[in-house]
Amino acid sequence: MMLFMLELLNEYGLLSLFLISFLASTLLPLGSEWFLVALLLQGSNPFATVIIATIGNSLGAATNYLIGSYGGDWMVKRLLRVEKNQLRRAETWFNRYGSWSLLLAWLPIIGDPLCLVSGMLKTPIVRFTLLVTTGKGLRYSFLALLTLHGAEMLF
Template structure:
């Protein structure tokens, strides 16, 4: 996959980050790290990855708002149990739970549950974007710090 995505740089990072928050069980951190190690701008890389991943989460949220249970299972492969756990978690912690929308396995059901529960757009978007930005910032800082230590 590296050979396909790395030459496309930022557009590939956006697409992979988007897909990682929606349809496919992918990770985008490796591509951000690779681009940073190749000298890409860390601010731009973090911004693009955050935007792609946040828009992917918005897509999952929209599916929760307007989709059917068949769509949840077929498109997102989120079963009823995962959705119920996410809804319970959201009801308990409210919008703060969406700070964890970046966590693998948990994040997509949380975004879907927010849509199903008709969470408002701004109360959804702010914690999701902050959580995703935080993740990519940590990745970038670790990569850049590690590069300095190894140089």
């Protein structure tokens, strides 16, 4: 497994980051933050790394939006196996805070269902894209800054 991770980092760095970021935002139990940190510590360009991770993760969220918008209950409940309590929690957030809650689409557990609910409730795609991309971009930017400043302090 470790050799596989090293190969991903060394040979396919930003492409791997894009794919992992995309998949991590599509209801699969993955995280992309560790890969971003590893690339930054290896010396990857911070700007490119943040942009690639943000685009991949936002496109994954858009996939959830499209499934919520066009996939129907069967796809959401049977194929994706989103639990009722996750969906209910996301709906509660969405009803309480409106589309502004999409700024928090990066949160674990609630973020992916939030994008599904947004699609089900037919949030305008431009608004969805701006809010989700902003939230995810800020998260990755903060993580990159934290990583780079932490590395400076340690080394």
